[in-house]
Amino acid sequence: MVLVAKVDNALRLSAVDRKATSLGLVIGQPLANARAMLPDIKVVPTNDSADAKLLTQIADWCDRFTPFVAIDGPRRLLLDVTGASHLFGGEQAMLDRIRSSLQAQGFALRGAMAGTAATARAMARYRDGVVIASGDEEQAMRPLPVEALNLDATTTHALRRAGLKTVGQVAARKRSELVARLGASMLAILDEALGHATKPITPRKPPPDYWQEQNFAEPVATDHVIRTTLNSLTVALAKILEQHGQGARHLEAVFFRADGAVRRIAIEMGAPTRDAAMIDRLFREKLDTLADPLDPGFGFDLIRLSAVRIESVVLEAADLDANINAKAEISSLVDRLATRFGGHCILAFQPHNTHIPEEAWVTVPAQHMRPSKLGWKETRKAKEAPRRALRLFSRPEPIDFASAQKFIWRKARRVVAQCEGPERIAMQWWRHEMPQPARDYFRVEDNEGKRYWLYRNDATSQWFLHGVFA
Amino acid sequence: MHGVLHEVFAAIGHEAAATGFVAGLTVRVAADKHLLWIRPIFSGHEFGELSPTGLIELGFDPARLFLLSVANAGDGLRAAHDALSCVALGAVVIEISGSPKALDMMASRRLTLAAAQKSVTIFLLRFSAQPNASTAETRWLVRGVASQTQSEDWGYPSFEVDLVRNRHGKTGHWFMEWNCNGRIFQSSSADRGTVVSTAGN
Structure with a gap:
């Protein structure tokens, strides 16, 4: 089986499976050429968006190892596992675990771990499964071909033309020569690959400032355990936030299912909070009202609680106690309602x-x-009737005047008893290229005591009802 | 009286008048506390969206107001019930259009109890509905009244109010207006009765 994609107006092979490789097909070969070699190959068009989606899902799954996961090109993930490997029994054990888990899910992959991203990229390609300790990068990179540097095609070609076939040969040249020929950016990549410089990776999501997580040897599926775990994570996170004088505005609970699915549940707070009881209450509220309930499937093997956005908590003076309490009560009510109905409601x-x-x-x-x-x-003057309607229609409703004393709104005839106006309101002509015409507003009372706010469009002379008064 | 349930029914077409009446009552009940106003999402299309510039004209500070949009009456009632547990709140207003099933005797009793426990007052603002059995402390029928002045300025919002139920006092029928400056209900010039209610006190 092969996948094809259109490159430069010609169908070329973009991926080949193991069998096709053994029959001599290679990536980049024109499809016509491959068909001539093997008339009955199975051809499937490439689906880039599906590939990207799958890669995102794998990245989601990888979130369980570290929050620093970056998507690197169309078929590569970078994980920054600094400080995380000891949780998984060391670097080699962690790499083996990632590789074997993904293989068990049916993926073919190459992976390596190294001190810099560029080295890890090269190692994954040429020495699958190795861990290069920090400081050994140069030694490991030297024997690899220049392609391992992952430079653009022109530069790689230029290096080959110059007779530099391995990374070691390139590194042996004078730096000034390389800059003069190939530009300074190439040198930065070379330095990174050799472990002389590091470049931070750009994670998919901004990493949380603080987080707490709980691993389970046996996946958990019962509601009770999940909630208790969330509660203890909340208490632990609240303690850390308190030590740092911070409060969370946005928290995210991430549930990693044993089969790889990841579910994220977020809550937002109106004011920075580190009150574990309140956070726990909001999460309970959220879990109870989810339109699409949390489905543990065969269970979760990791639950993580992260403070995605934090703010420092300003301690207010104690003598305003009652006032602060009222403020806190109100903001906690707002948070609860926002959690249940959505912040926009x-x-x-x-x-x-x-x-x-x-x-x-x-x-x-x-x-x-x-x-x-x-x-x-206020728009009105003292002792005057209100000048602005109490209820406004977001879209003013057109009305018809049957005669000077009668108009029809919503199919009902209204008899004008009193009328006050006009109040001319000009639109902001300095703001728009095509300013709207001015409006002449009238306050109108009908013979039943209903009060309306009408206006006449100055340009079209059309009448609208904009609102109603008490 | 605090911590009770009041029902205000708007006469058909007089929804704005009833809104103004309730706004006035909340000012009387909780002048400087926060207020939660719950209404169905479609309320704005049907009766007009509550406008802060209109509220300030009545002497009601819009900065104290939180608006909650809910999909149906059941959600609204649950939210109101939850909000009543917040003692810092001055009052809760819940707009209900028609007579939804969710608003039955049980819901009414639950709200009454919750309001009494935390002494937060709740107003049920009913549009296009007929009164049915409830445990409300008071029940008002409100319609706007034509102003009596023939001058350019038609004066303060004026209402014809029927107090058809009052568990701890007299019922009655009044013409009153809302004094936007004094922020108080007063007998209007159209008043033919003698009793003036300073409702909500």
Whole structure:
């Protein structure tokens, strides 16, 4: 079987299976050429997006080893396991475990561990399964061909043309010569491959600042154990946050299922929190109201709780105790409602400095509310009736005036008893290239005591109902 | 009186008036505490979205208000029940349109108990609905009233209010208006009765 993809307007082999390799097919060969060699090969078009998705899933699975997982090119993952290998019985044991687990899942892979990403890349390609200790990179890299440096095709070709066939030969040249011929960027890669310099990897997700995790030798599936574990992780994490004077705004519980599936459940808080009881309560709330419940399948073998976003907790003066308590109560209520219904459902008003009625405020998720410098200002003068409608229609509804005294809104005829206006509100012509026409607003009361806020579009003379008064 | 359940029914077409009436009541009950206003997602399309610029005109500080959108009455009632456990809250308002099944005698009793336990007042703002059995402390029917002035300015919001149920006091019928400056209900010029209720006190 072979996979084909279109390269430079020609179908070429992009991947070949073991049998095809043994029959002499190679990656990059034109399909027509391969067909001539073996007329009855099975050809499947490449599906890049499916490949990328699978790689992401594998990366999700790899999250259990370290939070620093980076996707490196279309078919490579980089894991930064600094400080994590001892949890898995040393570097070689960890590498073996990753390799054998993935092989058990049916993947063919190559893997290696080394002090720098560039060395690890080269080793995975040429010496599958090795661990290169920090400091031994140069020695390990020297005998490998220049392709191991993973440079672009032009540079590799240039090195070959210059007669430099191995990494050792390249490293033996004077640095100034290499820079002059091939540019400084090539030198940076060479340094990294030889272990003289390191470049941090870019993880898929920003790594959490603090996290706690619990490994299970036997996968756990019972609700009770899962919740108890989450609770003890919460207590441990809260303690760490307290030691560092931090509070979490965004927490994530990650459940790694034994079969490789990963489920993430996040909660957000309106104020930095390290109150274990409250965090635990929010998680319980979230777990109880999940539309798609947590499915343990054959069980979880790792549960991790990470503080994805933290803020420092400012301790407020103690004599304002009652006030602080009220504030904390309110923000904990907001958090609970946000956890249950979603942060976008619990809103607060924030004033916005404009005279356009529907833009005079914004509704923001209450958890992300910041105190505003603008205050709320009344439009009416003292002793006057309200000048702004109590309930506004987000889309003003067109109305028809049957006569000067009657208009029809929502199929019902309303008889005008009183009318006050116009109040002209101009749109912000300096903001838009095609400014909207000005509106003339009228307050209208009908003979049943209902009060409406109507406006007439200055350009089209069309009437709209924008809101209703108390 | 704190920690009780009040029901306010809007006459058909007078939803804004009832909203204003409830806004006034919450100012009386909890002038400077926070308030949770729960409403169905579609409420804005049907009756108009609650507007902070309109609230401030009534003397109601929009900064104290949290809005919660819920998909159905059942969610709203559960959220209200949860919110009643927060003693820092001044009042909870829950808008309910029609007569959903979730709002039965049991739900009403649960809310009444929860409100009494934590002394947080809850207002049920009912649109397009007929009163049914409940454990509410008071039940009001509200409609807007045409202003009596013939000047340019039609004056404060005025209501015709029927107190049809009051477990610990008299019922009655009043014409009243909401004084936006004094933030108090007062007898309106259309009032033909004698009793003025300073409701919610």
